Amino acid sequence: MALPAAFYERDTVTVAKNLLGCLLVHCEETGTTAGRIVEVEAYLRGDPAAHSYRGETKRNSAMFGPAGHAYVYRIYGLHTCVNVVTETEGAGEAVLVRALEPVVGLDLMQARRGTDDPLSLASGPGKLAQALGITMDLNGTSLRDGPLQVRSPANPPELRPEDIVQTTRVGITKAADLPLRFYLKGNRYVSRR
């Protein structure tokens, strides 16, 4: 089931950690694809690495929109990345979804990714967007009742603090030392590096 609005209206680090284990589901005509979130990164207000750092622009406006919506952007001209907007409206904070453990629609993901190796279907922000067929038109859409949704799994496994690894974020040049990356300990589907 979709998560309540209150889930997203908390501090971003808390939301990031609680997104681990949740499902990211994309329903469309060609079929449904879904994966379990195993790796995320938090981007905060006043954080030089965050797209919102220099204020609201056309590109990042979804980050300043309501919590529980998607911020989707294109990077390096070719890859698409998905964020979950958090906090109070206007804060400009979000959680980047970095890796999924494929759960539903493996065949569709394989076709889109051009590989049948489950470990490389969605183990990276660009990969997971490609695997789920996420495009820029999902930018700003609600993750609670849109075509792209975050849901809690049917039987939420007990997640203890020691099951979550906290470390530095990947691929950024500014504020690279902040420990705002979180992933499930020992999970084989997290991105490398």
Place this chain on the structure above:
DNA sequence: TTGCGGATGAACT
């Protein structure tokens, strides 16, 4: 109007 560089991934050496 233009030039730049980035929250990446794949294919190289």
Place this chain on the structure above:
DNA sequence: GTTCATCCGCAAA
């Protein structure tokens, strides 16, 4: 470990 594919919003001018 290094290279490069390939786009667009943004800041500077």
